[in-house]
Amino acid sequence: MNDVKMETMSEKDMRRVAVRQAIVKGLVKFGVYAFLIIMALIVLFPFYWMINSSLKTLDEYRMSVPTFWPHKVMISNYASAYKTANLGKLFVNTVIVGVVSTILSLIITVLSAFAFARLEFKGKDMLFAGLLATMMIPGELFTITNYGTVTQLGWTNTYTVLIVPFLVSVFYIYLLRQNFLQIPNELYLAAKVDGTSDLKYLWRVMIPLALPTLISITILKMMGAWNSYIWPRLVANDAAHRLITNGLRNAFTETTGDVNYPVQMAAVALVSLPLFLVFVFLRKYIMQGVSRSGTKG
Amino acid sequence: MVNSKHQWKAWIYLAPAIAVLLVFTVWPIFNTVRMAFLENYSGLEATNGATFSFGVGNFVKVLKYKRFISCLKNTMILCVLTVPISTILALLIAVGLNSIKPLQKILQTIFFLPYVTNSIAIGMVFAAMFNIVGAFYGTENELIVTAGIINNVIEFFGGTPVNWINYGSQYSANIAVMTVYIVWNALPFKILVLLGGLQSINKQYYDAARVDGSSRRRIFARITVPLLSPMLAYVVITGFIGGFKEYTSIVGIFGENMGPADDAGRLNTMVGFIYDSLSTNSQGRASAAALILFGIILVVTLLNLYVSKKKVHY
CATH class of the missing domain: 1.10.3720.10 (MetI-like)
Structure with missing residues (x-):
C-alpha cells in the first residue's frame, strides 16, 4: 500500500515530508535537551547556593536582593x-x-x-x-x-x-x-x-x-x-x-x-x-x- | 559428599556473622514482639523489677494517640506525593538521557550527584533556600531581612513570597518544602535503575516499531513502559519503603523540632514517633508502633507485588 502512495507522490511532496520530519525531529531533540538541562540546573542549584552563601559576609547574605556571587569572598x-x-x-x-x-x-x-x-x-x-x-x-x-x-x-x-x-x-x-x-x-x-x-x-x-x-x-x-x-x-x-x-x-x-x-x-x-x-x-x-x-x- | 568435617568448617566461617546477628537481629525480633504485647512495658521499670501483664493495650493506645495519627498522616501524605512525582520525573529524565549522545555522560553524573550527599547537611541548605531571615512572626512589626532565594525567585516572576518553614507557616507549605527535598533526594537512585533498565532493552524492538511507523508516544507507551515495568515496580516498592521510613530529611530541614517554631512535632513521622517513645523509655509503645510500621510496609509491598504481577511484563 505504501508503494502505491509513494508512486502517486511527486518528488516535491516527498521532499516536503522529509523536511517536515527533520524539523519535528530537531524540535523533539531540542525539547529533550532543554528539559534535561533545566532539570540538571535544578539538581545542581542547592550545591551552588551552598557554596555561594558560604563565601558571603553576613551582611551580604542578609541583603534583600540576593547576589549570585559574593562581592567579598570570605574564606x-x-x-x-x-x-x-x-x-x-x-x-x-x-x-x-x-x-x-x-x-x-x-x-x-x-x-x-x-x-x-x-x-x-x-x-x-x-x-x-x-x-x-x-x-x-x-x-x-x-x-x-x-x-x-x-x-x-x-x-x-x-x-x-x-x-x-x-x-x-x-x-x-x-x-x-x-x-x-x-x-x-x-x-x-x-x-x-x-x-x-x-x-x-x-x-x-x-x-x-x-x-x-x-x-x-x-x-x-x-x-x-x-x-x-x-x-x-x-x-x-x-x-x-x-x-x-x-x-x-x-x-x-x-x-x-x-x-x-x-x-x-x-x-x-x-x-x-x-x-x-x-x-x-x-x-x-x-x-x-x-x-x-x-x-x- | 557432605561430611561432618566440612560441616564443622562452614559453621566456623559463619560464626562471627551468626554471633552478631543473633544478638542484634534475631533476639530483637522476638524481644520487640514480646515488649509490644506487654501492657505499658517500660525498659526502665523492667530493670527495677516491675512485671507487666500480657495484652494488646499498647497497640490500642498507640492507635488512639493523636500524635501517632498525625505522624501516620504525615508519613502517608509524603509517600503519596513523593513516590509518584519522583518516579515520573525519573522516568522522563532516564528516557531523555537514553535518547541523547552528546552530554549524556556529564548529565548522568550530575543527576547522580544528590545521592552522594548527607540528608542532614543538604537539608540545611534547603532550609536556607526557603527560610525567611528576620523577625518574621506574622505580626505587624515583622521585619523581613531577606526572604530567601526561593521567595526571591517567586517575587521576580511577580508572585508574593510564601512563609515556607518559619514561625506561623502553613502545614501545606511545610509539606511542599518536604516534597521538593525528598523528590530531589530520591531522583538519583530511580534514574540510575531506570536508565540501566532502558539500556538493556533490545534495540530491535524500537527498529521494528519504527519500520511500522509507530508514533513516539505509542512506542513509549507500548514498548518502553512495558519492558521497563520490572524496574518501575522495583523503584516504586523501594520508594514506598523508604517513604514510610522518612525521618532524617525532616530533621535536616526543621531540626529536631520536627516542625516550624510555633508547632513543634507537626511534621513528625512514624520513625520519629518510635524514637520519641524510646527516649521516654516507653519501649512497649515504641515496639507496637514499630510493628505497625512493619505491617504497613509489608502490606504496601505485597500490594505492589500483586499489582505488578498483573501489570508487569517480564
Whole structure:
C-alpha cells in the first residue's frame, strides 16, 4: 500500500515530508535537551547556593536582593565553621568508626559469603533464606531492643556501640555470595587437588576476582558511617564520640529565623566535601553497589 | 559428599556473622514482639523489677494517640506525593538521557550527584533556600531581612513570597518544602535503575516499531513502559519503603523540632514517633508502633507485588 502512495507522490511532496520530519525531529531533540538541562540546573542549584552563601559576609547574605556571587569572598567563614562545630574532632571520630567497622565488616562478610557460596552444610538454604527475610524488617524494630541491649552491656558513649551492632549486613553477604558463585567451581576443586587451603584459596583467587564488589561495599560502609544520624544520636551523643552528621546538626540547631547562614553553609560544605571527592574518584563503584541495594548508606 | 568435617568448617566461617546477628537481629525480633504485647512495658521499670501483664493495650493506645495519627498522616501524605512525582520525573529524565549522545555522560553524573550527599547537611541548605531571615512572626512589626532565594525567585516572576518553614507557616507549605527535598533526594537512585533498565532493552524492538511507523508516544507507551515495568515496580516498592521510613530529611530541614517554631512535632513521622517513645523509655509503645510500621510496609509491598504481577511484563 505504501508503494502505491509513494508512486502517486511527486518528488516535491516527498521532499516536503522529509523536511517536515527533520524539523519535528530537531524540535523533539531540542525539547529533550532543554528539559534535561533545566532539570540538571535544578539538581545542581542547592550545591551552588551552598557554596555561594558560604563565601558571603553576613551582611551580604542578609541583603534583600540576593547576589549570585559574593562581592567579598570570605574564606574565613570556613575557619569559623571548623571551630564552631569542632569539625576536627568529629572528622577523627567518624574516620575511626568508619575504618574499623569497614575492615571488620569486610572480614565477616567475606567469610560468610564464602561459606554460603562454596561450602556444603546442613540447613544452608534455609539459613540463607532466613537471613534474606530479615532484610524486609525495618531497622527501627531492631533499634528498640538494641538500645536496651547496649545500655545493659554498658556500651553507651563508646566507639564499640557505633561499630558492633552494624557489623553484619545481610545485603552485603548476599551481594558477595552472588559474586563468588560466578567464579567457576572447577577453580576451587583444582585448588583442593593441589592441596591449597580454603583460606589461601579465598585470599589468592576469590578476593581478587570479587574486588569490585568489595570496593563497593567499602565505599557504601564508609558513607554509612559518614551519614548515620539516628543511632549515634541515641547511644553516643557525647563530645568524645559524636559523629559528623550528628555533630553538624548539634552545632547548628537553629534552622529557621535569624541564622548565621554563611558559617552554617561553610560547615555543610566541609561535611559534604569528602563525599564529593569519593564521588569524583570512585563513582563507578558507588553506582554499581547502589543500583542493587536501593538503600542509602 | 557432605561430611561432618566440612560441616564443622562452614559453621566456623559463619560464626562471627551468626554471633552478631543473633544478638542484634534475631533476639530483637522476638524481644520487640514480646515488649509490644506487654501492657505499658517500660525498659526502665523492667530493670527495677516491675512485671507487666500480657495484652494488646499498647497497640490500642498507640492507635488512639493523636500524635501517632498525625505522624501516620504525615508519613502517608509524603509517600503519596513523593513516590509518584519522583518516579515520573525519573522516568522522563532516564528516557531523555537514553535518547541523547552528546552530554549524556556529564548529565548522568550530575543527576547522580544528590545521592552522594548527607540528608542532614543538604537539608540545611534547603532550609536556607526557603527560610525567611528576620523577625518574621506574622505580626505587624515583622521585619523581613531577606526572604530567601526561593521567595526571591517567586517575587521576580511577580508572585508574593510564601512563609515556607518559619514561625506561623502553613502545614501545606511545610509539606511542599518536604516534597521538593525528598523528590530531589530520591531522583538519583530511580534514574540510575531506570536508565540501566532502558539500556538493556533490545534495540530491535524500537527498529521494528519504527519500520511500522509507530508514533513516539505509542512506542513509549507500548514498548518502553512495558519492558521497563520490572524496574518501575522495583523503584516504586523501594520508594514506598523508604517513604514510610522518612525521618532524617525532616530533621535536616526543621531540626529536631520536627516542625516550624510555633508547632513543634507537626511534621513528625512514624520513625520519629518510635524514637520519641524510646527516649521516654516507653519501649512497649515504641515496639507496637514499630510493628505497625512493619505491617504497613509489608502490606504496601505485597500490594505492589500483586499489582505488578498483573501489570508487569517480564
